[in-house]
Amino acid sequence: MRAKDVVVVLDCGSQYTQLIARRIRELKVYSEILPWDASLEEIRSKNPKGIIISGSPKSILLPGSPMISKELLELGIPVLGICYGMQLLSHILGGQVGRVGLAEYGRACIEIQGEGEGLFKGLPKQFNVWMSHGDTVVKLPPKARVLAKSEGGLIAAMAVEGKQIFGLQFHPEVVHTEHGVEILKNFVFDICQCEPSWNLGDWVDEQIKEIARTVGDGKVISAVSGGVDSTVAAVLTKRAIGDNLHCVFVNNGLLRLNEPEGVLSVYRDKLDLNVHYVDASDKFLAALKGITDPEEKRKAVGRTFIEVFEEEAEKFGDAQWLLQGTLYPDVIESGHKGKGASVIKTHHNVGGLPEKMKFKLLEPLKDLFKDEVRAIGAILGVPRSILRRHPFPGPGLSVRCLGEVTREKLDLLRRADAIFIEELDLAGFYEKVWQAFCVLLPVRSVGVMGDERTYGYTIALRAVESLDGMTADWTYLNRELLDKVARRICNEVHGINRVVLDVTSKPPATIEWE
């Protein structure tokens, strides 16, 4: 068993929980997330050297909000509460949380009180942090003291004397917090005394063993899309169970130009994966007929995927397992993690699955972010042509073709998208952005082409930068490139007479339009 040090993160439903775990892993210390209501035995069984309690959309002032047992604070294991986590600690230990008429969202400047030892060791007296709270600790618990205050005079950090218990009202895990990594380092190394000895190679070895243990002699059917996530999941699982893995690639009629052929040739020529191809485009398009609501579209695609997989699975001697390349952001945004996160959109492979399904799900990447998965893919020898690919959602072009999805509109969108991506790659931007694509708007407008009036569709160009898909900013592509893309789309894709640019970040928008 693992002798390596572990930091347990108790998830109270924050959008950032996984970022906390990930930052700890970046410090080469293994971190595992448990739900806030994990039993004391379960937490102790991990033998953690430190415990972090995440933020939450809930308020400790209201009944039914996440709670932990007081005993957890008596194990002698250092505990750090972040945002809601600090409010929770304060509440349990006899302090008071309230609303003071001042909320702090976004950037705030904090000032360290006293010497700045412990969590704040080696840091400047004042720096900017990222806040996101409406509730505030208004009275410290007995024996606690203030470590830092915000500009507004609110308690930004606290520690309980004589106990290894700490609270931060701000989020050290987000990149916008200055010195966030140093604060986590101080916690993990100085306070918890962890050794930095974990790495992704270990993760790969452990996962291979874990998959082999879980699946035994069972058969696994793997849905592969040609994307990074499912391909890495399949290659990893192949290492664990060999020929008991059967891959299925589905043409759902919502793929990009020439994508089915391209994907199949990489799987055949470059990877030793035995891939079965199913053309189910008619079935998917029939399921989407008449649907305009984004959530309904996602659910229709999710349902149809499962129907197709179930039919295919029978061809492989009744596979019991379905392997998916689900990543952490898919799970969190569907509101499934941490019992209390908000539903942003139903990612087809999580919330879109039907209630009754005959498969057991195998999702080895579900705690990871995309860049971690790319690094694992490189360790496993997955070709660069796959690792460099932009993410492409399972519901495919259906969520980029606003309004009802029809073959005609898909055809316009496909051709426009291929032009955008081709030019982006030529201009050296493809690998600089997280994702870029066209969206076909259900809006028609008047144009003039060859002296003739046209009444055509509109294409929106979307290009964003992101680290993990959870937040994103729009990318400033140059005028020359945008101009060329817009001209080529109108000239070459008959039916489109207007191209517009999306300049919103996430939040407030999301990356995909639906």
Ligand SMILES: Nc1ncnc2c1ncn2[C@@H]1O[C@H](COP(=O)(O)OP(=O)(O)OP(=O)(O)O)[C@@H](O)[C@H]1O
């Ligand atoms: N066309 C498809 N055929 C078979 N399975 C698919 C298809 N599209 C999506 N899936 C399944 O749904 C999962 C989620 O899709 P998602 O787009 O998040 O991942 P991906 O395609 O593997 O990677 P990427 O995010 O890089 O596109 C995939 O990992 C795969 O298991």
Ligand SMILES: O=c1[nH]c(=O)c2[nH+]cn([C@@H]3O[C@H](COP(=O)(O)O)[C@@H](O)[C@H]3O)c2[nH]1
């Ligand atoms: O597997 C997936 N199934 C889905 O249903 C899905 N919807 C969005 N995405 C991708 O997730 C990232 C964040 O997308 P949003 O900002 O649009 O929520 C972006 O990279 C999106 O492309 C999906 N991936």
Ligand SMILES: NC(=O)CC[C@H](N)C(=O)O
């Ligand atoms: N980000 C958080 O953890 C917020 C905690 C709580 N919901 C508040 O608004 O204060």
Ligand SMILES: [Mg+2]
């Ligand atoms: Mg994909």
